[in-house]
Amino acid sequence: MSGVLDVxxxxxxxxxxxxxxxxxxxxxxxxxxxERAAQVGGTWRDNTYPGVACxxxxxxxxxxxxxxxxxxxxxxxxxxxxxxxxxxAAEVAGALRLGCxxxxxxxxxxGCWVLTTTTGTVRARVLVMAAGRLTEPRVxxxxxxxxxxxxxFHTSRWDHSADLAGRRVGxxxxxxxxxxxxxxxxxxxxxxxxxxxxxxxxxxxxxxPFSAAERAGFAGDxxxxxxxxxxxxxxxxxxxxxxxxxxxxxEALRRRASEHLRASxxxxxxxxxxxxxxxxGCKRVLLSDDFYPALTRPDVTLVPxxxxxxxxxxxxxxxxxxxxxxxxxxxxxxxxxxQPYARRVTGRGGTSLAQAWADGMVSHASTVVHGFxxxxxxxxxxxxxxxxxxxxxxxxxxxxxxxxxxxLAASGRPLEVSLAAQQEYTAxxxxxxxxxxxxxxxxxxxxxxxxxxxLTLLWPDTATEFRRRNGTFDPAPFL
Numbered sequence: 001m002s003g004v005l006d007v008x009x010x011x012x013x014x015x016x017x018x019x020x021x022x023x024x025x026x027x028x029x030x031x032x033x034x035e036r037a038a039q040v041g042g043t044w045r046d047n048t049y050p051g052v053a054c055x056x057x058x059x060x061x062x063x064x065x066x067x068x069x070x071x072x073x074x075x076x077x078x079x080x081x082x083x084x085x086x087x088x089a090a091e092v093a094g095a096l097r098l099g100c101x102x103x104x105x106x107x108x109x110x111g112c113w114v115l116t117t118t119t120g121t122v123r124a125r126v127l128v129m130a131a132g133r134l135t136e137p138r139v140x141x142x143x144x145x146x147x148x149x150x151x152x153f154h155t156s157r158w159d160h161s162a163d164l165a166g167r168r169v170g171x172x173x174x175x176x177x178x179x180x181x182x183x184x185x186x187x188x189x190x191x192x193x194x195x196x197x198x199x200x201x202x203x204x205x206x207x208x209p210f211s212a213a214e215r216a217g218f219a220g221d222x223x224x225x226x227x228x229x230x231x232x233x234x235x236x237x238x239x240x241x242x243x244x245x246x247x248x249x250x251e252a253l254r255r256r257a258s259e260h261l262r263a264s265x266x267x268x269x270x271x272x273x274x275x276x277x278x279x280x281g282c283k284r285v286l287l288s289d290d291f292y293p294a295l296t297r298p299d300v301t302l303v304p305x306x307x308x309x310x311x312x313x314x315x316x317x318x319x320x321x322x323x324x325x326x327x328x329x330x331x332x333x334x335x336x337x338x339q340p341y342a343r344r345v346t347g348r349g350g351t352s353l354a355q356a357w358a359d360g361m362v363s364h365a366s367t368v369v370h371g372f373x374x375x376x377x378x379x380x381x382x383x384x385x386x387x388x389x390x391x392x393x394x395x396x397x398x399x400x401x402x403x404x405x406x407x408l409a410a411s412g413r414p415l416e417v418s419l420a421a422q423q424e425y426t427a428x429x430x431x432x433x434x435x436x437x438x439x440x441x442x443x444x445x446x447x448x449x450x451x452x453x454x455l456t457l458l459w460p461d462t463a464t465e466f467r468r469r470n471g472t473f474d475p476a477p478f479l
Contacts, residue, residue: 004112007031007405008124010102010341013042015378015394016130017085018063020092022398025065029405032124033092034117036101040089042132044082047177049158049329050184052078053207055176055287059229060236060389063088069218069225075207075287106346107373111414126408128401130378131341133457134334140172143309150313154330155181164327166190170315172307173331174200176284179291181331186294193323194295195315197306198443199273201257201280205287237462239387243281243437250437254280264292273304281386282441337361337449337456339380347372348416357381360452364417364425364477365470366459367397368404373414376401381456382429386438386447388463396471403473411475421477432460 006029009016017040020033039045054061058071061081068084076084089096097119104116105127113127137154139145145152151162155177169189171178174196185192210218218225241249257280265271274292276283295302305317314324337360342353348371356362356371361381363369368376377383378397384390404415433439433455438447449456459466 003123005030005032005122005124007126007128008113008115008122009033009128009130010105010115011035011042011130011132012037012040012089012096012098013044013130013132014085014391015132015397016042016128017088017092018391018394019128019130019378019398019401020095021063021066021088022402024092024095026402028409031095032122033096034100034102034115034122035096035098036118038099039086040096040098041082041085043134043156044078044085046135046156047078047158048160049155049177049181051180052177053180054078054081055205056389056391057232057236059225060232061391063391064229064395066091067222067225067229069222070215071210071218072215073207073209075205102341102344104344104346107348107375111373113374126374126376126405127345128376128378129341129345129380131339132379133336133339133384136335136340137330138333138335139330140307140332142307142315145310147312148310148315148325148328150325150327152328152330154332156334162327164189167326168193168324169327169329170195170307170323170325171329171331173197173333175331175333176286177333178331179286179288181329182300183288183290183294185329186297186300190299192294192300193303193325194300195303195305195307195317196273198278198283199276199304200283200286201254201276202260202286202288202291203253203257204260205289207289233388233392233463236388237464240462243386243460244435245279245437245440250280253285257285261292265296267296270295270302273302276443278443279437279441281437282443283445283447284386333446336446345372345375347375358451360449360454361456362422362426364422365400366393366466367400367470368415368417370417370419370422373416374408376404382459384457384459385463385466386458392463393459393466396467399467399471400473407473407475415475416479417477418479429460430454433458436460 009019012033012035023031054076058076062068066088101118102115106114108114112123112125115122137156153159168191170193172195242253305319307315308318309316314322345353363381366383383393438455447457
């Protein structure tokens with residue numbers, strides 16, 4: 001078909017750039033990467049709040065096929081991760097179309113995807129959705145939020161023009177971004193009020209800078225960096241035991257977090273307010289050495305109550321208290337289980353991906369979806385980890401995609417996974433998830449779909465097992 005590319009990739013974060021680099025290096029397919037923003041980087045482009053940093057050790061948070069020996073710290077600052085991604089993007093600069101938003105993607109009977117974008121129409125035999133799961137901020141349903149007189153912004157849309165020095169700043173939420181930003185605001189703002197709906201389990205971060213000798217060693221001997229990566233990966237794999245509710249592993253993790261809280265917070269009332277009432281691991285286990293100390297400062301107040309309404313210069317919490325504020329920071333996460341891009345993707349028979357996922361995201365091999373020929377979703381259904389690096393999963397999915405492209409080249413027929421295979425895979429996921437802390441830990445989390453009660457975001461097994469099952473393409477389940 002004239003004018004039809006082999007592959008269209010949507011998104012230029014880790015998943016999209018990783019796919020593009022692998023495609024470029026093998027040199028078999030024509031492809032393009034469509035990115036709605038003016039720069040690559042995905043979540044690392046968008047999140048520029050004070051204190052933003054990776055919560056996976058740096059050496060695991062880079063492509064195995066494009067390692068970075070020069071990380072400055074064990075947990076790289078966000079700007080450093082973004083620089084890494086921009087450097088990697090240089091390898092595929094010719095395929096990037098920045099400022100190009102996909103408005104609609106439709107499977108055509110002619111056997112290709114037709115993408116309507118803000119810069120024109122793109123046709124491709126294969127569509128790779130690499131749009132990510134943490135792209136659309138979740139703004140809390142707070143009555144009167146629009147009437148708040150001061151700056152109001154989400155952590156992923158940080159307003160760097162807002163001068164918070166000496167101001168009364170409210171931070172809504174105590175999740176992963178909040179534990180990074182609160183210590184940065186403390187001592188800068190006149191007072192920080194941290195509004196906590198439910199406390200998080202937090203373990204020591206143990207971050208430190210790499211020495212000049214270490215960085216030189218990584219750069220001069222790639223084997224050394226690879227050994228660090230492999231050792232870190234193996235250590236993090238062991239973390240799954242607690243998520244599987246294995247008693248010894250669970251108790252060890254719980255004790256580590258509890259001792260961290262006791263050592264950091266002397267006040268028994270504050271310590272009680274910071275103690276979760278659900279099992280550790282049910283929600284994301286956070287890493288921080290400075291969040292607890294920040295909460296003990298006289299200019300920081302923990303408010304263990306949700307924000308219910310807002311007015312021109314204050315918010316009201318569920319306990320009836322009024323809190324005067326000059327600015328409001330929303331550390332309230334993202335729409336994770338309901339992917340906004342799904343409304344824009346229409347498969348065979350006119351069914352949208354949002355309709356196919358109306359009862360929660362489903363797939364086969366966490367990558368392909370029945371009713372959507374030649375569509376590969378990266379970082380989507382059950383393709384994230386609660387204990388290890390998502391980059392390992394992304395690379396596994398890219399391996400699956402490349403095998404599928406080889407099969408397509410040989411057969412010439414569109415690839416659509418069977419409904420039976422998808423249902424079997426979903427049932428297997430549900431069975432594994434049913435024995436995990438994510439469904440049995442007594443909490444509500446962004447890992448679980450609110451409509452179905454299913455664990456739709458995480459892979460409930462080891463990263464090693466994900467690659468074994470889903471890292472190699474098998475044509476058998478396809479129609």
